[in-house]
Amino acid sequence: MLEAQKMQKTELGETDDSFLFRDLRKSDLSDFLDLLQRCFAGEFEISGFDPDHVSEMFNRGFGITGRLVLRLMRLFGKEPLKFLVAEANGKIVGSTIVTNQGKSGYISTVMVHLDYRRKGIATRLMTDALSYVRGRKIARAVLHVDSTNDTAKNLYSKLGFKTFEHSAYFIRETGSTHVPENRSEVKIRKFQKNDLDQVYDLIKASEDSNSLRIFDFAKKDLTTPFLQHIFGFATQKKLVASLGNRIVG
Numbered sequence: 001m002l003e004a005q006k007m008q009k010t011e012l013g014e015t016d017d018s019f020l021f022r023d024l025r026k027s028d029l030s031d032f033l034d035l036l037q038r039c040f041a042g043e044f045e046i047s048g049f050d051p052d053h054v055s056e057m058f059n060r061g062f063g064i065t066g067r068l069v070l071r072l073m074r075l076f077g078k079e080p081l082k083f084l085v086a087e088a089n090g091k092i093v094g095s096t097i098v099t100n101q102g103k104s105g106y107i108s109t110v111m112v113h114l115d116y117r118r119k120g121i122a123t124r125l126m127t128d129a130l131s132y133v134r135g136r137k138i139a140r141a142v143l144h145v146d147s148t149n150d151t152a153k154n155l156y157s158k159l160g161f162k163t164f165e166h167s168a169y170f171i172r173e174t175g176s177t178h179v180p181e182n183r184s185e186v187k188i189r190k191f192q193k194n195d196l197d198q199v200y201d202l203i204k205a206s207e208d209s210n211s212l213r214i215f216d217f218a219k220k221d222l223t224t225p226f227l228q229h230i231f232g233f234a235t236q237k238k239l240v241a242s243l244g245n246r247i248v249g
Contacts, residue, residue, distance in 0.1 A: 020088075028085060164210075165211065203217070
């Protein structure tokens with residue numbers, strides 16, 4: 001994980017005049033899905049990818065209710081995310097997303113089509129993303145990058161990002177016969193609304209305080225976001241381990 005500790009001004013990357021940098025449109029869905037699968041093929045081989053689910057979220061976001069809610073949130077300075085794209089010859093060839101996470105702007109899905117790399121597109125997208133974060137009066141930008149992606153890491157370093165922590169994937173095949181020992185007195189169940197205080201205290205005690213600070217972690221982050229209620233695209237399953245009346249995991 002990388003963070004730009006201070007939002008300093010950066011100059012725009014040099015790009016060819018044939019590139020158009022703009023917000024995402026509903027008509028971009030097909031191009032975006034194609035670009036996503038091209039750029040993150042390795043990650044999706046591990047984590048899986050459901051284009052139908054992405055399409056559903058996309059269509060909900062651009063539906064009547066979605067556009068109305070987003071417009072109202074933007075009006076009151078509560079815009080949850082900014083979706084930037086680069087267009088060339090009528091096709092989407094690059095994109096990035098900025099998500100508002102309190103004191104941090106989380107930059108994700110930074111990608112450029114293989115045929116259009118080394119033309120300044122990623123630099124321009126990142127510069128626009130940082131300008132957006134700065135314009136929202138957010139002091140810190142955060143992103144993740146594959147440890148083997150030296151090209152991206154070099155770009156982020158030039159833009160002022162510093163390494164904050166290293167993460168790793170742990171993979172287990174679901175067909176494995178290994179079953180971990182389970183204490184019968186510990187019950188696993190779905191997260192409930194009245195678990196909120198205990199789970200929040202558990203996370204505060206267990207997680208690295210610097211990580212919680214970077215993302216401005218708060219109790220409200222444990223609830224289902226308002227937009228997920230509106231659009232119906234929650235993807236997480238929240239479970240707790242309880243020992244008697246106490247949440248232990």
